[in-house]
Amino acid sequence: MSFLELTGLARRYGDFHAVSDVTLAMRQGEFVSLLGPSGCGKTTTLQMIAGFIEPTAGSVTIEGRDLTRVPANRRGIGIVFQSYALFPHMTVAANVAFGLEMRRVPRAERTERVGRALELVHLAHLAGRYPRQLSGGQQQRVALARALVIEPRLLLLDEPMSNLDAKLREDMQIELRRLQRSLGITTIMVTHDQNEAMAMSDRIAVMRAGRIVQIDTPEAAYEYPADDFASTFLGKSNNVPARVTGRSIALPGGLTLALPPGGPPAPQGEVLCSLRPEKLWMTEPGSGQLRATIRSRLFLGTHWLFQVDSDLGELLVYQQNTNRVPPAEGDVVGLDWHASSLRVLPAEPARLGH
Ligand SMILES: Nc1ncnc2c1ncn2[C@@H]1O[C@H](COP(=O)(O)OP(=O)(O)OP(=O)(O)O)[C@@H](O)[C@H]1O
Ligand SMILES: [Mg+2]
Numbered sequence: 001m002s003f004l005e006l007t008g009l010a011r012r013y014g015d016f017h018a019v020s021d022v023t024l025a026m027r028q029g030e031f032v033s034l035l036g037p038s039g040c041g042k043t044t045t046l047q048m049i050a051g052f053i054e055p056t057a058g059s060v061t062i063e064g065r066d067l068t069r070v071p072a073n074r075r076g077i078g079i080v081f082q083s084y085a086l087f088p089h090m091t092v093a094a095n096v097a098f099g100l101e102m103r104r105v106p107r108a109e110r111t112e113r114v115g116r117a118l119e120l121v122h123l124a125h126l127a128g129r130y131p132r133q134l135s136g137g138q139q140q141r142v143a144l145a146r147a148l149v150i151e152p153r154l155l156l157l158d159e160p161m162s163n164l165d166a167k168l169r170e171d172m173q174i175e176l177r178r179l180q181r182s183l184g185i186t187t188i189m190v191t192h193d194q195n196e197a198m199a200m201s202d203r204i205a206v207m208r209a210g211r212i213v214q215i216d217t218p219e220a221a222y223e224y225p226a227d228d229f230a231s232t233f234l235g236k237s238n239n240v241p242a243r244v245t246g247r248s249i250a251l252p253g254g255l256t257l258a259l260p261p262g263g264p265p266a267p268q269g270e271v272l273c274s275l276r277p278e279k280l281w282m283t284e285p286g287s288g289q290l291r292a293t294i295r296s297r298l299f300l301g302t303h304w305l306f307q308v309d310s311d312l313g314e315l316l317v318y319q320q321n322t323n324r325v326p327p328a329e330g331d332v333v334g335l336d337w338h339a340s341s342l343r344v345l346p347a348e349p350a351r352l353g354h
Pocket of ligand 2: 043044156157158
């Protein structure tokens with residue numbers, strides 16, 4: 001039996017479908033991210049699970065018990081809201097202790113657990129401050145400590161690290177994941193940061209316009225995106241209109257390629273042919289499978305990002321920074337890739353069928 005089951009969860013506001021038919025089964029201890037652009041229904045989905053927004057259809061079940069009509073405070077869920085909503089008149093320590101007091105945890109244990117939780121978010125030294133005396137990122141970490149301290153059976157995190165700087169964010173991702181694993185807390189995290197979703201999750205649910213379009217492990221979602229949207233929301237992709245007949249793919253410019261073996265069965269007819277920019281490499285002009293002209297290049301530290309013109313149209317190409325002199329704007333190069341890097345995506349947006 002799954003630990004958490006969402007079945008056909010939906011929320012309408014008048015004629016507007018904020019969330020439609022969200023179905024998801026999670027095992028105990030699993031970490032799932034809801035990843036998608038602003039307004040796609042991530043917070044609404046989380047709030048329905050937490051019990052703060054009533055679904056217009058569907059159900060939420062934890063360990064076989066239907067919670068759809070159970071009030072939020074009786075669901076045993078820890079939540080970090082997108083706006084962290086700390087109690088302004090309470091110190092950091094008191095904010096974190098609040099949930100434990102409600103649960104009548106004895107004082108000595110309370111003090112110890114609050115200390116540990118604050119330690120975890122690197123805020124032990126600010127225990128006596130009030131929220132207004134903290135930066136946004138510090139407040140966010142208090143909210144995280146407040147949710148973790150009760151060791152909930154289900155943890156819901158709404159962009160819990162959006163206000164942290166890159167370095168702190170990476171540290172927190174690693175620590176949060178370690179803690180989540182060691183305590184075995186089933187966790188759903190909302191984020192629109194693809195790297196965060198990939199680094200932390202057992203599975204990623206890619207959302208668009210109120211629906212889950214794909215749910216997979218980070219590797220599977222990245223290597224086999226369901227459609228155009230998923231391929232460009234999780235990483236970058238060169239998606240070129242093409243036509244599949246049998247095992248042959250006809251591309252613009254008269255280029256014909258063979259369908260790569262493995263992966264899900266490819267659609268036939270009008271499709272999009274997807275090549276990730278890091279799976280292309282530049283060769284001597286006149287060699288490789290395509291001829292391309294460098295239009296622009298961008299230095300990104302670990303690698304260069306090139307924009308090139310080719311018979312397939314404009315393409316993005318990553319090249320690792322190996323200290324070799326990179327091609328310059330206007331240079332002509334060859335482009336090559338392994339046949340197995342090619343993906344065929346449906347021309348129409350994917351919809352997860354249930
Ligand atoms: N009370 C409401 N009345 C009408 N529409 C609403 C209401 N709450 C949310 N919406 C709409 O539902 C959609 C989903 O909102 P939601 O807050 O779930 O998005 P989100 O994915 O969390 O976005 P973000 O990344 O910006 O936080 C949005 O288009 C929003 O405008
Ligand atoms: Mg939101």
